[in-house]
Amino acid sequence: MEKVLVTGGGGYIGCVLVPQLLECGYAVRILDRFFFGRDLIANHEHIEIIREDSRRIRADHLAGIDHVIDLVALSNDPSGELFEQSTWEINHGSRVHTANLAKQLGIKRYIFPSSCSIYGFQEAGVVADENSPINPLTTYAKANRKAEEGILPLADSEFCAVAMRQATVYGYSPRMRFDLAVNGMTYGALITGKLPLLRDGTQWRPMVHVQDTARALAFMLSADVERINGEIFNVGSPENSYQLESLAKKVAKTVPRDVEIEWYGDPDHRSYRVAFDKIESLGFKARYVAEDGVREVTRALEEGRTDKTSKTLTLKWYQELVKWHALIQQTAMHGGIVDLP
Template identity: 65%
Template sequence: MQTVLVTGAGGYIGSVLVPKLLANGYHVRAIDRYFFGDDKLTPHEGLEIVKEDSRRLTPEHFKGIDHVIDLVAISNDPSGELFSEPTWQINHQSRAKTAEMAKQAGVKRYILPSSCSIYGFQDDVVDETAGTNPLTVYARANEKAENDTLPLADQDFVVTIMRQATVFGYSPRMRFDLAINGMTYGAYTNKNLPLMRDGTQYRPMLHVQDTTDVMTLLLQAEPEKINGEIFNVGSAENTYQLGDLGKRVAATVGELLGESIGIEWYGEPDHRSYRVSFEKLESTLGWKASRTAETGTREIVEKLQSGELDKTDQTLTLNWYQELTKWHRIIKDIERHGGILDIE
């Protein structure tokens, strides 16, 4: 039985990926700081929880590991800008070090989930051969991680880069700071969906179940098809103009609630727009996305209606990092002799 080391295992994507790997018969060494709690992963006989920072991994962590999926990241642009140095350390340096240690330990495959955001904004539909134009700390750190890990590929160490479209859909570690998820929550709670003008901007989207399906597929794919390769992950069918996307989300929420959901336009027109070709992944591995914006919207509304899901600080990545940082300062200032009221 093979063992997969997953960094960022308790995050938005990781908490969907890990159960899927376990269901497919893998053992999983799930490494994370678990900022959002370790209750997002259900205990399993094949699951090993390791609470550690990716910047502090050692060769010991890679003993007995067959494959690595290096999900760990400060995971959005606002967080990357506010916590720029940790973003460079985690998204770039720690992943480069993880790939090197994995190779030295005899790991067979290393998968780096990166982002289509490294293309920046482009006039044409871009494929994996296009020049990159990363505009944020998050995107630039991803590009550096790609540049440092891809050259490690050889016949004994398969390295594959996934440039993911903007992810959406329900996850145990839910995020409402992602486009479709946030739109859905706004439409559900306010019966009105705010949308930045003018709605003609293109954005490629990707359901969290689809991207984790690709990760499991890459663990099984023939090495010669994926080694040293970069794949855009998403689909033409899930590339939306934001105005049309807002209408789709509003219509789906309205159908489920039996109400009319309006769209409220705001702000100056946002001219940022990009489209990406996903033909390489489809032609190489025969994979196609199977979930749409409506799929993600529907599942989120159903979770909200059941009471299983709600919007909290933990579902807004930047808010939660700021809250943890604030309380860390308070506790450090108050703590004495190893405690607050109970002391050593």
């Protein structure tokens, strides 16, 4: 039974990927801080948990591992700007370090989940493929690009390294996020009847369902090494490329109530279309489109399996943890608060 180390396995994608890996017959070791709770990962005889920060990963954490999927990241753009240094340390530094450790220890494959946000802004009519010029605009995107530059040159005949530029993810996960476009639109449309849309709606975004991007990561564990080693793959599908106003209208039409689009913010200058021919040529094809994600998130909300709270808004939750940490440091004494050990 091959064993996969999944860093960030308790996150939005990780909580979907880990069950898929188990179904594929892998044993899984998760290394995670579990900012969003250890309870999101069900106990399983083939799951091993290491609670650790990826910036402190050691060779013994990789002992007995066959493959690494290095999901760990401070996600999203607002978090990257507020926690800029940590974003560079985690999203870039820790992943390059882990990739080097994996190579030194003879691990077979290292899968790096990168981001299509690396493309940043592209001229109208351009559909970017993996060889197109890039234009990372945010700390999050820049850190992903630097990680690609540090990881892919490690690839050789003994060590398979591949980068997966994931489109913007959507859909239900036990570690739910309502700070992602489709999920946030769905919540606003269903709960308030008002769908929030960032101006001016003409910007293009590639999307991918969380189940599909998890499948793509698992797919790379058994793909032909000669076709993937040292390569970059965009992860998504042509059917999931949307202009945001068009996407908003699809969401509004899918939720079971009347919906009004509510514009907000300054125009977003990030706009890019992306080609997915390369990953599809390997035999991988996305199964879902935005409407599937809308229906799935709607069901989860109606059944009470999720809700919009500080814990499902990534930046807000990080800010809450920082605030609580400061309060506890100020009031703790002799190893306790009210009760002392």
